[in-house]
Amino acid sequence: MQLVLEKRAERSNIIALVSPLIAIGLTIVTMSILFAILGKNPISALGVYFIDPLTDSYSLQEIAVKAAPLVMIAIGLSLCYLANVWNIGAEGQFLIGAVAGSWLAVETHGTDAGPWVLPAMLLLAAAGGALYALIPAICRVRFGASEILTSLMLVYVADLFLDYLVRGPWRDPAGFNFPTTAEFDPVATMPILIQGGRLHLGAIIALVVVAAAAVLLGRTIKGFEIRVVGAAPRAARFGGFNSNQLVLLTFAISGALAGLAGIIEVAGPVGHLQPGFSPGYGFTAIIVAFLGRLNPVGILIAGLFLALTFIGGEQAQIAMKIPLDVTKVFQGILLFYVLACDSLILYRFRLIFPSRQVHRGTA
Amino acid sequence: MLDPTPTGPHSGGTPLLQTIGLTKRYGDFLANDSIDIEIWPQQIHALLGENGAGKSTLVKTIYGLIQPSDGEMRWQGEKMVLSGPSEARARGIGMVFQHFSLFDNLTVAENVALGLDGKESFKDMSARLEQVSNVYGLPLDPRREVWQLSVGERQRIEIVRALMQNPKFLILDEPTAVLTPQEADQLFVVLQRLKAEGRAILYISHKLEEVKRLCDTATILRGGKKVSTCNPRAETAASLARMMVGADIKEVKAAAGRKTTVPRLVVNDLGMEPDDPHGVKLQHISLELKGGEILGIAGVAGNGQDELFAALSGERQSMDPGTVVIDGQAAGHLSITQRRKLGAAFVPEERLGHGTAPRMKLSENALLTGHAASGMVQRGFINTAATLKTVDRATEAFDVRKAKRDPEAASLSGGNLQKFVVGREILRNPAVLVVNQPTWGVDAGAAAVIRQALLDLAAGGAAILVTSQDLDELIEIADRIAVMFHGRLSEPLATADASREKLGLLMGGSSLAEKETAHAVGA
Numbered sequence: 026m027q028l029v030l031e032k033r034a035e036r037s038n039i040i041a042l043v044s045p046l047i048a049i050g051l052t053i054v055t056m057s058i059l060f061a062i063l064g065k066n067p068i069s070a071l072g073v074y075f076i077d078p079l080t081d082s083y084s085l086q087e088i089a090v091k092a093a094p095l096v097m098i099a100i101g102l103s104l105c106y107l108a109n110v111w112n113i114g115a116e117g118q119f120l121i122g123a124v125a126g127s128w129l130a131v132e133t134h135g136t137d138a139g140p141w142v143l144p145a146m147l148l149l150a151a152a153g154g155a156l157y158a159l160i161p162a163i164c165r166v167r168f169g170a171s172e173i174l175t176s177l178m179l180v181y182v183a184d185l186f187l188d189y190l191v192r193g194p195w196r197d198p199a200g201f202n203f204p205t206t207a208e209f210d211p212v213a214t215m216p217i218l219i220q221g222g223r224l225h226l227g228a229i230i231a232l233v234v235v236a237a238a239a240v241l242l243g244r245t246i247k248g249f250e251i252r253v254v255g256a257a258p259r260a261a262r263f264g265g266f267n268s269n270q271l272v273l274l275t276f277a278i279s280g281a282l283a284g285l286a287g288i289i290e291v292a293g294p295v296g297h298l299q300p301g302f303s304p305g306y307g308f309t310a311i312i313v314a315f316l317g318r319l320n321p322v323g324i325l326i327a328g329l330f331l332a333l334t335f336i337g338g339e340q341a342q343i344a345m346k347i348p349l350d351v352t353k354v355f356q357g358i359l360l361f362y363v364l365a366c367d368s369l370i371l372y373r374f375r376l377i378f379p380s381r382q383v384h385r386g387t388a
Numbered sequence: 389m390l391d392p393t394p395t396g397p398h399s400g401g402t403p404l405l406q407t408i409g410l411t412k413r414y415g416d417f418l419a420n421d422s423i424d425i426e427i428w429p430q431q432i433h434a435l436l437g438e439n440g441a442g443k444s445t446l447v448k449t450i451y452g453l454i455q456p457s458d459g460e461m462r463w464q465g466e467k468m469v470l471s472g473p474s475e476a477r478a479r480g481i482g483m484v485f486q487h488f489s490l491f492d493n494l495t496v497a498e499n500v501a502l503g504l505d506g507k508e509s510f511k512d513m514s515a516r517l518e519q520v521s522n523v524y525g526l527p528l529d530p531r532r533e534v535w536q537l538s539v540g541e542r543q544r545i546e547i548v549r550a551l552m553q554n555p556k557f558l559i560l561d562e563p564t565a566v567l568t569p570q571e572a573d574q575l576f577v578v579l580q581r582l583k584a585e586g587r588a589i590l591y592i593s594h595k596l597e598e599v600k601r602l603c604d605t606a607t608i609l610r611g612g613k614k615v616s617t618c619n620p621r622a623e624t625a626a627s628l629a630r631m632m633v634g635a636d637i638k639e640v641k642a643a644a645g646r647k648t649t650v651p652r653l654v655v656n657d658l659g660m661e662p663d664d665p666h667g668v669k670l671q672h673i674s675l676e677l678k679g680g681e682i683l684g685i686a687g688v689a690g691n692g693q694d695e696l697f698a699a700l701s702g703e704r705q706s707m708d709p710g711t712v713v714i715d716g717q718a719a720g721h722l723s724i725t726q727r728r729k730l731g732a733a734f735v736p737e738e739r740l741g742h743g744t745a746p747r748m749k750l751s752e753n754a755l756l757t758g759h760a761a762s763g764m765v766q767r768g769f770i771n772t773a774a775t776l777k778t779v780d781r782a783t784e785a786f787d788v789r790k791a792k793r794d795p796e797a798a799s800l801s802g803g804n805l806q807k808f809v810v811g812r813e814i815l816r817n818p819a820v821l822v823v824n825q826p827t828w829g830v831d832a833g834a835a836a837v838i839r840q841a842l843l844d845l846a847a848g849g850a851a852i853l854v855t856s857q858d859l860d861e862l863i864e865i866a867d868r869i870a871v872m873f874h875g876r877l878s879e880p881l882a883t884a885d886a887s888r889e890k891l892g893l894l895m896g897g898s899s900l901a902e903k904e905t906a907h908a909v910g911a
Contacts, residue, residue, distance in 0.1 A: 246765045249755060257745035262703055263736060264756040265725030 030372040040370045045316050045327070047369075048362035055358050065345055073344050074337035084340075086224045088332045090294055093231040094119070094286035096328035098310035100238045101279030103319040107242070108268075108275045109255035114161060114176030115283040116307025117183035118154040122284020123291045124187055125153025127298040130213035131195050131206055142212045146288055154284015155277040157183065162276035166269045172276070180307070188300045195298065205299040215293040227289040232325075234282060239321040251275065283307060304335065305353075312360045315367075331356065402465035404429050404557055404588050405450065405481075409459035412445050419445040421612040422459065427557060432579060432589045434599040434620060437609035438632055438831045439802060443592050446609070447559050450590075451483045452476040482555030484546045486562045486592075490534045492666060497530035500549045513552075521548045524578050535666050539566045539690055547578070558582065559590045564598060565857070566689055569892035576602050596625040610634055633832050648867075649679035652851035653700075653732075653820045654713040658720075660699050660706060668692035668875045670699060675870065675877065677851040679819070682842065683880060684866030685855040688895055692875035693855045694737070697824050700853070701734040702727045715819050725760040731819035733757070735810055737828060737855075739802065743809045746798035750790075753797050754778040754812055761816065782811035786837060803834030810838050814845055821845060824855045839865050859891060873897040 056074075057067035078084040098115045105112040126146035133142050161175035188204070197207040215225040242248035254261040254268045261268060286306065295302045313331050317324030338352030403426040412420040420442045427433050437443045448454045450461065452470030461468045463479055470476050473483075490499050497514045504513065514530045521528040526544045534542060543563065550558055560579075564572040579589055579602065593599055599606060599620050606620040608631045615631050658673040670692055677683050687693060698704040700712060702724035711720035714730045724734070734757075736742045744753040754775045758764050764774045779794055786807040790800055797805060806827070813821060826842065827835035843865055846852050855872075856862050862869050868880035871894035878894050 244770055245768050246755075246759055246770055247768065249752065249759075249770060253745050253748065253752070253756065256747055257741055259738075259742045260745040260753075260756060263701070263724065263734070263742055265702075265723055265728070265760060 027376070029375050030368070031375045033371055033373055037370055037373075041318060044366040044369055045318065045323070045363060048316070048359060048366045049330075051362045051366075052355065052359045055362075056355055059351070059354070060347070063347065063351075065347060070341060070345060070347060073341045075333065077340055077344075078333055078336040082222075084336050086219065086222050087336050088329060089228045090223050090225065091332035091335050092325075092328040093227040094290050094306050095310050095313050095331055096231045096325055097234050097286040097289075098279075098283045098307055099313035099317065099324045099328060100234050100321060101282035102310055102314045103317070103321070103324060104238070104242075104251055105275045105279050106314060107255045107319050108251045108271050109258065110162075110272050110275050111173045112158065112161070112176050112276055112279050113173050113311070114158070114178075114180050114307070115279065115310055116303065116305065117176070117180035118158045118280040118283035119287040119290075119303060119307045120180075120183040120187050121157040122150035122154035122280075122287030123298060123302070124183075124190060124287075125284065126150035126288030127195070127206060127209075127291055130209045130292065131298075133213065134207050134210060138210075138212060140212055142210070143215070143292065146213060146292060147285060150284040150288030151281040152284070154287065155281040158276040158280020158283070159273065162273045166272055172272070184300075187298070191298055191300060197297075203299075206297045208297050209292055213292060214296060215289060223294060225289075225293045227286075227293050230285070230289065231328075235321045235325050242321065283310075309356060312356050312363070315360060315363050331359075401428070403427060403462075404464060406462040406465075407446075407450070407459065408462070410446070410449060410456050410461065411458035412442075412449060412454060413457040418612045420449065420456075423609070423614050425607050425614065425617070427588045427590060429556070429586050429588050430583055431605060432583055432591055432603045434603035434606035435590055435592045435609065436594075436596075436599065436606055436628060436632055438594075439829055440611075440831065441609040441632070442612040443609055444561070445612075447483065447561065447590065447592065450476070451481060451559060477553055477555075480554070480556035481559070482550035482553055482557070483559040484543070484550050484561065484563060486565060488542050488546055490542055490545060492535040493533060495531050495533050496528050496537075496545055499534060499545055500530075500552065503549045504552065516552060517548060520552050524548070524551060524581065525574070526578060539688055540568070540571045543567070543575075551582075555587065557588045557590070559592075561592045562594070563591075564593065564595060568688055568895040569859075569888055570896055572598070596620075596628045599628070600625065608632055629832070648681045649849060650716075651676050651713075652679045652715050653677040653822075653853060655700070656711055656713070658699060658706065658711040660695065660704065662695060663704065668695050670695050670875045673877045675853075675880070677820075677853060679849045679851050680846055681868070682846050682852045682854060682866045684862030684869040684883070685853065685872055685877070686859055686862055686869055686891055686895060687855075687857070687872035689857055691872045693824065693872055695875070696872065696877075697734070697736060697822065697855065700822050701732075701736075728757065728760045733813035733816055733818035733821050735813055735821070735823040735826065737824040739805050739809055740798060744797040744805065747796055749794045749796055750779045750800075750808060751775040751794050753808075754782070757812060758816065778812065778815060779808075781815055782808050785815065786811035786841065801831075803830040806830050807834055807837060810841060814841055817848075818845075818850055821850055821852045823852065826854060826856065827858070827861060828856075835861075859888060871895055 053071065057071065060067040060070040078088060098119060102112060102115055126149050129142060129146045129149055157179065160179060161172045164170040164175050165172040191206060192204045195206045197205055200207065215227055218224045218226065218228065242252065250261070250266045251271060253264060254266055254271050258268060290306070291298050291302060309331055313324055313327045316330070317327035334352055334355055338349055341347040342349045405427040407423055407425050409422045409424065410420055411418065411422050423446060435443050435446070445454065449456050452473045452475055468479070497510070497517055500517055501510055501513055517528070517530050521544070526548055528541065528544055528548060534545070543566065563575060567575065582589060591603055603620050605617060606628070607617045608615045608628070610632060620628065655673055655675045658670055660670040662669055668691060673696065675683065685693065699706065702722055705723065706712065706720040709718035709721040713719060714727060714732050717730050719727050719730060740746045745756065751772065752775070755764050755770065758775070758778060762774065764771050776794060782788055783790070788804050788808045788811065790804060800808065810823070810826060823842070826838050830838065839861065842852055842854065854862065854866060863883055863886070866883050868882055869886045869891065870880040871878040871891060873895065874897060881890065
């Protein structure tokens with residue numbers, strides 16, 4: 026008996042929907058084994074991870090707060106990945122966006138600047154993220170440099186640049202030498218949606234981005250262009266679509282969205298610029314993009330799910346003394362299973378029973 | 389040469405290879421349905437059938453590449469089970485594939501060494517290679533790198549590689565598809581010689597005249613089943629074709645008294661460097677094509693046809709606008725979309741991946757080439773109803789058979805997808821149609837539909853440029869035929885004056901070679 030992978034005649038739409046669920050199921054099984062090895066009861070650990078955060082309003086709001094940047098970044102990345110453009114540096118664009126937006130907040134700090142400050146910060150952040158993302162895009166188009174490497178390396182450049190700013194020129198004079206800017210003024214922070222809560226305008230912006238991406242991909246010729254360049258580059262060229270232009274465009278959009286997410290995070294839950302304010306959103310968003318099948322609505326769901334793992338991870342650390350790094354392990358295993366299960370969309374398993382070829386081993 | 393008459397079962401002997409009820413199943417699909425075939429020593433046995441008839445499956449089974457689902461093979465009377473091609477080679481079965489498996493950047497000798505299982509030293513092997521190639525009149529320089537060689541020479545490598553294993557039985561899969569008529573004649577001399585040495589040959593081909601000339605026996609497959617085994621010399625090409633297709637093929641009819649009008653596609657001294665290092669440089673290409681006219685471009689594959697298509701379609705643009713003129717407008721510098729807006733339409737050779745995005749729906753593939761010039765896009769938004777309507781119209785006009793209204797391109801059979809790709813362009817009613825290999829790998833029924841559609845489009849006043857390696861096709865539909873060789877285009881000949889011999893000489897580059905003084909090509 027033999028187990029073989031066999032190509033399907035047409036891609037299976039059912040599996041395309043079910044594959045992320047299978048991946049989540051397999052991840053949970055693997056995690057249970059991991060918890061057992063750590064000496065924790067898998068059932069209660071999973072309960073703390075996935076059920077408890079859904080039971081109180083604070084955690085629910087926190088999930089939305091964490092999901093917003095993940096979803097925005099992942100939407101941008103999905104446009105890149107659909108076009109076969111591999112932007113791995115969303116984390117860097119996220120940080121640069123935060124820096125660009127914070128510049129205005131730092132400059133206007135303590136002045137009586139009006140309510141134009143926040144919108145201007147958002148615009149600056151989007152522009153900063155987009156410009157930063159264009160560096161690897163231009164290197165690829167002009168010199169054929171691999172955007173995977175260049176965009177990834179620029180993450181560390183952005184990280185150190187941010188570090189320099191908050192330890193040097195932008196350090197809060199009244200901050201006891203901590204590497205951080207001053208707390209942003211109220212006109213430079215995201216408005217809160219629920220009185221006394223943490224949910225802010227960023228969640229609404231994320232939903233608008235999801236809707237816009239759904240229309241772009243499903244209804245417009247530009248969205249079609251993005252999909253066809255990724256799916257069949259030669260056919261796209263025959264269709265008259267310029268793939269170099271698209272590299273620049275998708276990088277710029279995803280950089281802008283990552284930058285926007287960056288300033289929303291700084292001007293929202295964090296309130297000031299400091300090193301290490303991102304728990305790796307730009308990288309986690311890669312998982313969100315693939316778990317969501319590079320589909321806007323899928324990404325929204327996947328973003329909420331991964332936000333849940335962040336919250337659950339924090340709670341598990343407090344309640345069960347499970348190390349916070351287990352959350353990253355979880356996310357890594359999940360990406361692994363998602364990519365593995367995706368092969369079932371185009372292939373299927375088949376058991377082959379030996380027919381009447383019993384007398385082998387001649388010759 | 390031996391007397392070419394012996395054929396069929398030799399009384400009393402055992403066949404070299406015999407298959408009994410050989411069956412290969414893929415899911416519910418029977419690629420080979422209980423096939424019995426006998427191959428005798430000293431026999432050139434033709435295997436005939438349309439695309440998808442099961443020829444490839446059968447020879448791959450015999451060569452050990454796929455395992456049969458049922459039935460058995462006997463080699464010299466004994467049951468044979470093959471676990472892989474190396475076992476087949478060990479018994480004396482050799483195969484020359486249609487698509488060469490050669491490494492461009494390695495030398496001839498290195499390529500041959502890679503394909504042999506033997507343990508002899510590289511030096512001995514090279515010497516033997518030269519000896520075998522000389523004995524059989526297949527001259528090869530073992531030290532040349534493959535990318536410098538013509539297609540015919542590349543095929544020689546494959547044949548010599550198979551012969552170096554001294555096979556009793558050699559399988560050739562459409563060996564003349566890539567050869568000029570003269571090169572094919574040289575190959576036939578080699579095959580006759582192999583036969584005279586007592587070897588058996590299984591010869592897969594579509595070219596019926598060739599089979600009648602060369603082969604002693606023919607087995608015809610249709611839809612995975614064996615239809616008949618016959619003596620091809622006792623049959624006519626028409627009767628063989630009828631057995632292959634299962635019905636008479638509709639004859640293509642040109643509308644009487646087609647009138648040519650003004651020039652609609654003009655190419656002036658077009659030259660272009662290739663964009664990949666192994667590509668062909670286009671040089672001084674000029675042609676003029678009037679409305680109502682079909683110009684055929686013949687030539688062995690790899691002589692610049694793909695490069696010419698890219699230059700005409702605008703996939704590659706020229707600095708000089710005047711090199712390509714579409715309907716009176718200088719278009720050499722325009723993109724493919726802008727050329728489509730001028731009324732040009734294009735059908736590339738490769739259906740999947742070039743003409744269509746394989747994993748996208750037909751409606752999306754209608755949009756691929758239709759977005760520029762029809763009502764499919766309004767203010768950046770896609771009009772899905774319009775794209776679906778194109779699919780429906782193409783389906784109806786060209787009898788595209790598919791499982792549902794709007795399936796993925798890759799799920800259609802080759803012939804049906806080609807009908808869709810050609811139909812998609814013809815429905816736009818183009819002024820100029822540039823089409824590469826319109827019926828390559830397409831079953832005879834679909835090929836007739838496509839050729840008829842091209843004739844009808846020309847009758848409606850369009851100018852059509854057809855590139856094809858199938859001379860019969862060009863002779864059937866073209867008014868004039870030009871030949872491409874080493875990136876240059878010959879003067880077109882009126883089809884009535886274009887004998888196969890003349891075209892064959894041009895395809896081998898002979899009359900052009902005299903003009904070529906500065907450009908010494910690959911010699």
